[in-house]
Amino acid sequence: MHESDRDVVIASADAALQSSDGRLVDLVDSLLSEGVCLRGELWLSVADVDLVFAGIDVVLCSHDKIRARGERP
C-alpha cells in the first residue's frame, strides 16, 4: 500500500479488508452488499455485527441470539 502527494491509496483486496484507512473501509463496505442477491432479506452489518433491516424497523440484535431463542428475525 502506498500514497503520494495527491491523496490516493492503492491496496490489494486483502490489504483493503484488513485496513483501517477510512477510504478503504468505505470501499469495502460499499462492496459488501454487491454480488448476487436472491432475496430481499439481507444481513446488513455494522462493525462486523450482523443486523437485519425489516421495513422501517431495525432489529438491533445479533441474528445468532434471535435464532438461539427459536424466534424468526
Next chain:
Amino acid sequence: MIALGWTAQGMIAPARFTMAGQPHCTTIAVAERDAATPRDRMRLQLDCARTLPAFLPLAPTLRMCLDEACDHGHRHGMSIATRLEALRGRVQISLRVLWPTEGQPAPQVEASVPTGRDWLVARASGWRGTAARRARIAGGVRDALSTWSAGPVSERHDARGLQIDTLVPSRRVSDLDTLGRALRCAPDLAGAALALSGPWPALSFASLAGAGP
C-alpha cells in the same frame, strides 16, 4: 454450510471449500464457522476468485445455506453459466472517491448577510458550487479510468462520495500503478481522497437479469 457463489461445471477448488454440482454450474460453500460475518465470506470469495477461472459471488451480506444455493443453481443454471462465461478471466477493480471536506456538512455563509433571504440565497449558491465541484471530480475520475480500462463500469453515488468499479482482464492488475499515477496527475481531483483496490471478485457485475428468487 454457507454458500459463497458459483463456478463452472466440473471445477475443483481448494480443500477447505465444498463443491456441489448442478447441471450447468457448481455451487461453492464453506463451513458455517469459517463464514460467520460478511467480511469472512468476502475473504473466502477472494480465495475463490484467485483459484478459479470464473467465479460468480453471492453478496457477502447474504447468508445462504448450501441447499438453497444448490436449488437456485438447478433452477437458474443456464443464467449462471452465461454470467460465468462473461466473467471468465476478468476481475474487478474498485475506486472509492471521497468528496472534499470543505463545505461539509453544509456550505459556510458569512454571518454578516443582511437578511434571512440573503442567507438562504448564499447557502443555495454554496450548494451549487459544491455540486459543480463534485461533478468535476467525478468527470476527472471517469476520464482517468476510461483511458486505462475499456471494460464495463459500475458507478454508485452516496453522501460521502462516489464508487466506481470496472471489470478488466486479470493481467491488467499488474498495471494498477499506471491508473494510480493518472489519478494523482488528473487536474480536476483536487481536494478529493481516493482509494484504488483490486483484484476483487466481480461483485458489482454479478447481476443475474431475469433470474430472481
